[in-house]
Amino acid sequence: MQHNYVQQFKKGSLDMILLCLIAKKETYGYEIITELNRWGGEVWGYAREGTIYPVLYRLQEAGLVQTRKAPAPANGGIKKYYSLTAKGRETLADLLSFWEQYKKCIDRLIQSCQPD
Numbered sequence: 001m002q003h004n005y006v007q008q009f010k011k012g013s014l015d016m017i018l019l020c021l022i023a024k025k026e027t028y029g030y031e032i033i034t035e036l037n038r039w040g041g042e043v044w045g046y047a048r049e050g051t052i053y054p055v056l057y058r059l060q061e062a063g064l065v066q067t068r069k070a071p072a073p074a075n076g077g078i079k080k081y082y083s084l085t086a087k088g089r090e091t092l093a094d095l096l097s098f099w100e101q102y103k104k105c106i107d108r109l110i111q112s113c114q115p116d
Contacts, residue, residue: 019088021036022065022082023088026082028082033048063087064085065084
């Protein structure tokens with residue numbers, strides 16, 4: 001399979017996946033990366049900070065996520081926690097609805113292409 005097709009497909013769904021993970025609970029970057037890798041790292045490739053943080057910043061700039069900073073008990077530093085805004089919850093609901101329609105459409109198309 002050509003790598004660039006797979007990369008584009010994964011890239012297109014990453015916003016929805018991150019919004020879904022953040023919707024589960026207020027969370028921070030490393031935890032998001034860990035969960036993403038736990039749920040499907042073998043399928044979409046193991047996430048790294050250089051991939052995830054730019055998307056988180058873009059989601060924040062779009063008003064879909066908000067952040068708060070809190071002390072990190074382990075090392076005395078600061079953690080940035082992410083949570084969905086009302087606009088983020090609405091956008092996620094729209095994306096999930098579209099995903100269901102998209103999945104059904106693609107599944108029908110693939111089934112029609114299968115040899116008898």
